[in-house]
Amino acid sequence: MKKTASILLALCMPFLLSGCWSSEEITTLAIVMGIGVDAAADGEYEVTVQIAQPSNLKFMSGGDNQDAYFNASSTGIGIQQQMHQFETELSREIYNGHMEMIVIGKEAAEGGLEQIMDYFYRESEARFNIPIVIADGKASDLLDVELKLERLPVSRLAGMLSTNRVDMVVRKITMDDFLRNAVSNSSATLPIIEQLEEGALETKGVAVFDKYKMVGELDQEQARSMLILTNKYGGGIATIELPDNGVFTFEITKSSASVKPECENGELSVNAEVYLEFRVSDVSEIGELYSDEARHNAEKMVNAAMFERLADVITRSRELNADVFDFADIIYCRYPRESESSIKNWDEEFRNLPVSISVTSKMYSSGAVLKNIQ
Amino acid sequence: MSESVEKNIQRMEAMFRGDRDFVVREFELPDGTKAAVIFIDGLVNAKVISEHVIKPLMRGRPVNVSETGSAFSDEEAAKAMLSGDTVVFIDGIGSAEYYNTKGFPTRQVSEPETETVIRGPREGFTESLQMNTALVRRKLKTTHLRMELIQIGERSKTAMCLCWLDDVANPELIDEVRRRLELIDVDGVLSSGYIEEYIEDAPYSVFQTIGSTEKPDVVAGKLLEGRCALLVDGTPFALTMPMLFVENFHSPEDYAIRPYFATFLRLIRFAAFFVSLALPAFYVALVNFHQELIPAPLLYTIASASEGTPFSLTVETAVMLLTFEILREAGVRLPRPAGQAVSIVGALVMGQAAIEAGVVGAPVVIVIALSAMSGFVSPTASNAVAVLRWLLLLAASLTGGFGLVMTLLCVYLHLTSLTSIGAPYLHPIAPLSPRELGDTIVRIPVEMMINRPSPFHTLDKRRKAPYNRATFTEGLPNEGSEP
Numbered sequence: 001m002k003k004t005a006s007i008l009l010a011l012c013m014p015f016l017l018s019g020c021w022s023s024e025e026i027t028t029l030a031i032v033m034g035i036g037v038d039a040a041a042d043g044e045y046e047v048t049v050q051i052a053q054p055s056n057l058k059f060m061s062g063g064d065n066q067d068a069y070f071n072a073s074s075t076g077i078g079i080q081q082q083m084h085q086f087e088t089e090l091s092r093e094i095y096n097g098h099m100e101m102i103v104i105g106k107e108a109a110e111g112g113l114e115q116i117m118d119y120f121y122r123e124s125e126a127r128f129n130i131p132i133v134i135a136d137g138k139a140s141d142l143l144d145v146e147l148k149l150e151r152l153p154v155s156r157l158a159g160m161l162s163t164n165r166v167d168m169v170v171r172k173i174t175m176d177d178f179l180r181n182a183v184s185n186s187s188a189t190l191p192i193i194e195q196l197e198e199g200a201l202e203t204k205g206v207a208v209f210d211k212y213k214m215v216g217e218l219d220q221e222q223a224r225s226m227l228i229l230t231n232k233y234g235g236g237i238a239t240i241e242l243p244d245n246g247v248f249t250f251e252i253t254k255s256s257a258s259v260k261p262e263c264e265n266g267e268l269s270v271n272a273e274v275y276l277e278f279r280v281s282d283v284s285e286i287g288e289l290y291s292d293e294a295r296h297n298a299e300k301m302v303n304a305a306m307f308e309r310l311a312d313v314i315t316r317s318r319e320l321n322a323d324v325f326d327f328a329d330i331i332y333c334r335y336p337r338e339s340e341s342s343i344k345n346w347d348e349e350f351r352n353l354p355v356s357i358s359v360t361s362k363m364y365s366s367g368a369v370l371k372n373i374q
Numbered sequence: 375m376s377e378s379v380e381k382n383i384q385r386m387e388a389m390f391r392g393d394r395d396f397v398v399r400e401f402e403l404p405d406g407t408k409a410a411v412i413f414i415d416g417l418v419n420a421k422v423i424s425e426h427v428i429k430p431l432m433r434g435r436p437v438n439v440s441e442t443g444s445a446f447s448d449e450e451a452a453k454a455m456l457s458g459d460t461v462v463f464i465d466g467i468g469s470a471e472y473y474n475t476k477g478f479p480t481r482q483v484s485e486p487e488t489e490t491v492i493r494g495p496r497e498g499f500t501e502s503l504q505m506n507t508a509l510v511r512r513k514l515k516t517t518h519l520r521m522e523l524i525q526i527g528e529r530s531k532t533a534m535c536l537c538w539l540d541d542v543a544n545p546e547l548i549d550e551v552r553r554r555l556e557l558i559d560v561d562g563v564l565s566s567g568y569i570e571e572y573i574e575d576a577p578y579s580v581f582q583t584i585g586s587t588e589k590p591d592v593v594a595g596k597l598l599e600g601r602c603a604l605l606v607d608g609t610p611f612a613l614t615m616p617m618l619f620v621e622n623f624h625s626p627e628d629y630a631i632r633p634y635f636a637t638f639l640r641l642i643r644f645a646a647f648f649v650s651l652a653l654p655a656f657y658v659a660l661v662n663f664h665q666e667l668i669p670a671p672l673l674y675t676i677a678s679a680s681e682g683t684p685f686s687l688t689v690e691t692a693v694m695l696l697t698f699e700i701l702r703e704a705g706v707r708l709p710r711p712a713g714q715a716v717s718i719v720g721a722l723v724m725g726q727a728a729i730e731a732g733v734v735g736a737p738v739v740i741v742i743a744l745s746a747m748s749g750f751v752s753p754t755a756s757n758a759v760a761v762l763r764w765l766l767l768l769a770a771s772l773t774g775g776f777g778l779v780m781t782l783l784c785v786y787l788h789l790t791s792l793t794s795i796g797a798p799y800l801h802p803i804a805p806l807s808p809r810e811l812g813d814t815i816v817r818i819p820v821e822m823m824i825n826r827p828s829p830f831h832t833l834d835k836r837r838k839a840p841y842n843r844a845t846f847t848e849g850l851p852n853e854g855s856e857p
Contacts, residue, residue, distance in 0.1 A: 014773070014777075014780075016772070021773070022663060022774065023662045023663055023771070023772075023774065024662060024663070024665070025662065025680075025686055025687060026661050026662070026665065026673075026676060026677050026680050026687070027677070027680050027681060027682075027683070029665065029677070031673065031674075031677065052674060052677075054673075054674040054675075054677035054678035054681060055678045055681050095665065097665055097666035098665070098666065098670045098673060100670070125666065127666075
């Protein structure tokens, strides 16, 4: 009997002694949907959190136009401190588990993201797969963008980055991707979102980082070329300007790049072969596209234009001294011994690395018409 | 016993102390010998006594009643009388004869209240043992069907009948059950539930390890699997043993519908069991401990619902669960028309009002309602579930998902440790016997069920020969062709 009682007591212990450890009533949480970080004076940060107001998010109460969120801002040293400030102010616990996006102001990014990323890295609630974007301007403004179909600004921002959008110029970069690139030899990139007038949003291009510091930008076309070269391009609309002020617009439906490192007599080089498939979207004047010759001409035109753009991004990245193509890793994987010394001094090496590009393309459809409308 | 009728009657009267239903009818045989019949009014068919016992005796003819016997002591005579026989004393004979004149009121065979089926036999057991044994006999017309009469209860003297197929069931199983039954020393057995608790392997478990059914076809099915059944007089529920855990999720209907649909239904019953058992606890664990596991839109809904409710989620859940249990109990015990009123007041008025008044959040009500509904899917498992649900809720509210999983693990360990008259309760899941999974969570086509379940160690392992479809004729003769 005594034995049974003691066993029962022992069995109860873990439950009773734990005493609701880490239990958190949902009504005591402030659910953070998005967070924005801007640089402030004297190395301080202005932190903006977007907090959901569930009672206004309710689908039933569609009628009232109350905001389903509010933004709170606080300025000070570090991010954790501001979070505590919010907790005191809102008398609720900040809960980061459902954060949808991190927005970082351009100025803060140029100052370096070490401290900011460190906070999110240490913070146990926020997920590693949330996207990070750079605001072309202030992050707090981007978090206050006009709602269109969504009920939260962050949802609208996150929707813009979905990978399956038709016109993909930038890729969604998650916290995990960013950190992995930042610690490697290659350079990390982050999409830049620009707020135009009247609440329109645009992906302006990508921000290029040297470790954690933003060193420059690639514009939309360069960003696309970078994606093509890193074999991450999902497809989208591209335009070629014709000599006579016309345009040739085509949709790239498939893109694959094979990047092969070479090492001859200790000289490293990279050979990139790009293959594109496209279909014609809208053309100002080019005659018929039915004949083999016309088709061939169109392909040649696309090859030439794309080659130029790919070469441009390589030039640009050399200017920025940032290997956004992961060339360092690709070379190291193939020639670990030969490249060992070069990798150590990669910034220098990258600038002088010979890169040869070849583009082949295939037009597989001219749409439902054989000739354009005359 | 005396040779004098009068003395015998006096002693019998003394034994029954002038009870109102104790009837003595004295008469004379044609040769003038004194004779008397005694019986208990209400347990006998008066017409049989007057037409087939007294009348022939008075005319000097043999009594024409189907079943007779002799009693040599007062106790034997009394026992016969109490089971509806008529005892005859004749002057000069030192023993009594008794004749079967049973004729007490019984309920007609009707459709069982529990275990209703859409397609399948509709008859159910009644309170009369005699009728019940007949119902089983009619399903199994074999001389190998054994029906052993046992009487238990010092005062109730309840008759019960142990049934088994002697060419199928393992004799050791029958011996064990018989031995356990004989050990019972109790005042009265008023329903089969009394017996169940005595002979179970694990009487203190929350799970029942002896099956009960109201349907003779189910009993016949269990007997064919090598189990035994106990029919108890006065109870329309037969006990079947050994019982396996998976039986909680089976219905006789399963064998009357297509195997795919039957499998689907069984999966639903299993799922419903877990939903009913763990959903409230799971909900509390998620919302209080693991918010990150809830999809964002659902989290908003939950958060907006609990905004402004006065109690913690655990208290809310516990109160709603308690309310449901009270409602159910009230609904079951009340007469049917009142029961409906209770459910309307309970379900509609209280549930709706509680949400509108902001006392509880709507998701909690949904969770409890879903859990409660699921509990009704497998009625036999529901009483274990109703208890364990609270345990899980407690564990989840204190330690979250960890506690929930640990407690579920304990329940599982407990289930694996259970046996039912020697058979592993969780067979064929643990210990795993893949060959026998065919008729557990899934229901394979009937023609594939070749063997009987192994844990019963049946004498005849095979249920039937494989069915040979190769001999089927390809098609029917065409119209107009010569036969």
